[in-house]
Structure formats: C-alpha cells, structure tokens
Amino acid sequence: MSTNRRSFIKQAAGIGSLALFGKKAHASRLQVSPDQFGVLVDITRCVGCRSCEQACNEINEDLPRKSPETFKDTSVQEKRRRMDYSAYTVVNRYENRNNPGMPVYAKFQCMHCLYPACESACIVGAFERQANGAVIYDAWKCIGCRYCMAACPFQVPAYEFSNVLTPQVRKCTFCFETRLTQGGMPACVQSCPMEVMTFGKRNSLIKIARERIKKYPARYVNHIYGENEVGGTTWMYISSVPFQDIDLPHLGYHPAPGYTEPIQHAIFKWFLPPAAVFAGLGGIWWYLKNKKSDE
Ligand code: SF4
Ligand code: SF4
Numbered sequence: 001m002s003t004n005r006r007s008f009i010k011q012a013a014g015i016g017s018l019a020l021f022g023k024k025a026h027a028s029r030l031q032v033s034p035d036q037f038g039v040l041v042d043i044t045r046c047v048g049c050r051s052c053e054q055a056c057n058e059i060n061e062d063l064p065r066k067s068p069e070t071f072k073d074t075s076v077q078e079k080r081r082r083m084d085y086s087a088y089t090v091v092n093r094y095e096n097r098n099n100p101g102m103p104v105y106a107k108f109q110c111m112h113c114l115y116p117a118c119e120s121a122c123i124v125g126a127f128e129r130q131a132n133g134a135v136i137y138d139a140w141k142c143i144g145c146r147y148c149m150a151a152c153p154f155q156v157p158a159y160e161f162s163n164v165l166t167p168q169v170r171k172c173t174f175c176f177e178t179r180l181t182q183g184g185m186p187a188c189v190q191s192c193p194m195e196v197m198t199f200g201k202r203n204s205l206i207k208i209a210r211e212r213i214k215k216y217p218a219r220y221v222n223h224i225y226g227e228n229e230v231g232g233t234t235w236m237y238i239s240s241v242p243f244q245d246i247d248l249p250h251l252g253y254h255p256a257p258g259y260t261e262p263i264q265h266a267i268f269k270w271f272l273p274p275a276a277v278f279a280g281l282g283g284i285w286w287y288l289k290n291k292k293s294d295e
C-alpha cells in the first residue's frame with residue numbers, strides 16, 4: 001500500500017469513527033496499579049554529562065542516528081531545549097539561586113502520567129497507558145490531529161514535521177518494548193554514571209524519596225514532584241531548588257483529563273475547529289502555571 005493511500009485511509013478511518021461513534025475524549029479505563037513501575041530522578045546528583053541522552057538514542061532505532069561525539073558537546077546546554085522528533089529526552093542546565101556558580105542539571109522526558117491528558121485527548125485511542133506505568137503511542141492509529149500535543153501539561157509530544165509522507169508523534173516510550181517487557185530497566189536509567197535515576201515500584205520510590213528528604217533536609221526541597229501533580233506521574237523528581245526553577249511547572253493535583261475533557265466534549269458537541277482545542281487547553285495550562293499554589 002502506498003504511504004499516501006495509507007495516510008488517506010487512516011484519516012478517513014479516524015473521521016469515520018468520529019461520525020459513527022461520536023468518539024469523545026476519554027479518561028484511561030485502566031486502574032492505577034499499586035505495583036506499577038516508576039523512576040525517581042534526584043537532580044542533586046546530575047552532572048549534565050548527557051550519557052542518558054546517548055543511551056536513549058542508541059536504544060530507540062526509530063530516532064535519527066547521532067554519533068557518540070554529538071553527546072559530548074555540552075555547549076547545547078547554553079539554551080533551554082525541549083524534546084523533539086529526534087530526541088525523547090534532553091538534559092538542561094539551570095542557574096542555582098541557592099548556590100550561584102554551581103548550576104543544576106535536569107533531565108526531561110515524558111512523565112508517563114497516571115491519568116494521561118494525551119490519552120484522554122486522542123480521538124482515535126493512539127495513546128494508551130499500560131499496567132506497568134508506560135504511556136505508549138501507536139502510530140498506526142494516529143491520524144495526525146495533534147490534540148495530544150495541546151493537551152499535555154508538560155509539552156512532551158513532538159511532531160515529525162520534517163516527515164512529509166508519514167509524520168508521527170514522538171515521545172519517550174519508557175523503553176516499554178525494548179526493556180520493560182523484557183524485565184529490564186530503561187536504558188537512560190541504566191546508563192547514568194551518577195545514579196541520578198532509581199527504577200522500581202512507584203510506591204517504594206516515594207518511600208525512598210521521603211527518606212532522602214528527611215535525612216538531608218538542607219539538601220532537598222521538601223516535596224516530591226510528581227507524587228501528586230496532575231493526579232500523579234510515573235517519573236518523579238526531588239531537587240535542591242524549587243521545581244519551577246527547572247521548568248517543572250506548578251500544575252495542581254487534579255488529574256489533567258479533568259481539565260481537558262470538558263473542552264474536548266464541547267468541541268465534539270458544537271463542532272468547534274481544532275484550533276479551539278489548542279486555544280482552550282493552552283489557556284488552562286497557562287492559568288494553572290501562573291496561579292498561586294493552593295496545595
Ligand atoms: S546520565 Fe545521569 S548525570 Fe549524566 S546527564 Fe543524564 S541524568 Fe545527568
Ligand atoms: S507527560 Fe504528556 S505525553 Fe507524557 S503521559 Fe503525560 S500527558 Fe501524555
């Protein structure tokens with residue numbers, strides 16, 4: 001089948017499914033399991049070496065190939081980077097307001113939310129949370145509407161604009177097929193020379209994080225980012241600096257689909273254009289990030 005024809009069929013199928021079933025945004029039907037996996041990221045240990053970025057590129061063969069030398073270049077950290085079609089994870093450098101001259105580094109990737117807004121927003125079910133915690137994407141179901149990009153509170157999904165014929169949404173897979181289903185840990189976690197990331201059962205990681213914060217109160221902000229944000233995330237962070245300083249936004253504790261679904265439902269009810277999704281969801285995330293914390 002030619003790619004153009006395949007794209008056409010996918011789009012027609014998506015539109016058809018909307019017409020037939022009145023498909024609306026939906027929250028995940030999968031219960032959150034107390035046994036699901038997670039990763040605790042302790043940014044006080046990160047030295048910004050980019051080994052995790054290299055490991056991610058090596059294990060994800062669908063990403064554009066980059067040479068090992070590429071990842072030795074730390075000058076890229078002079079700018080804030082986001083994940084894009086060529087990278088599922090990036091490490092950025094930030095000024096340290098508590099210790100000027102001693103920067104902090106933070107690694108980002110998909111947070112694998114317990115209540116994923118991307119899954120809720122996708123009208124054809126191309127995102128699906130798994131029992132082990134991974135939120136995975138199925139390119140064959142995707143019709144390219146990019147509602148997931150507008151819905152994600154962490155601005156994670158990227159779009160392959162450079163691929164004219166078969167563009168895909170790109171994001172971290174939690175090494176679901178390459179590692180997790182084989183009984184292994186994510187490649188980036190394993191590659192880190194500073195043991196910044198701890199992989200394990202999410203409940204155990206929360207206990208480890210609490211113990212570290214209690215044992216070294218001067219070293220850590222007394223908060224585990226992701227324990228409760230947007231209903232909880234699979235990847236969680238502890239830090240020596242306020243989380244907003246490292247681009248982890250204040251979002252409140254309500255699951256993200258609770259914010260996004262009313263807009264999605266209105267769009268399908270009133271046939272509003274897709275631009276309304278971006279405007280509506282963008283406004284919600286702007287409001288949440290800028291409102292004073294009440295939690
Ligand atoms: S490999 Fe570890 S220390 Fe190096 S940048 Fe990644 S998280 Fe930081
Ligand atoms: S961080 Fe964004 S892309 Fe990742 S699971 Fe959450 S909503 Fe989806």
Ligand code: SF4
Nearest residue numbers: 056172174175186188
């Ligand atoms: S979990 Fe896997 S896909 Fe995600 S950032 Fe780490 S290595 Fe990349």
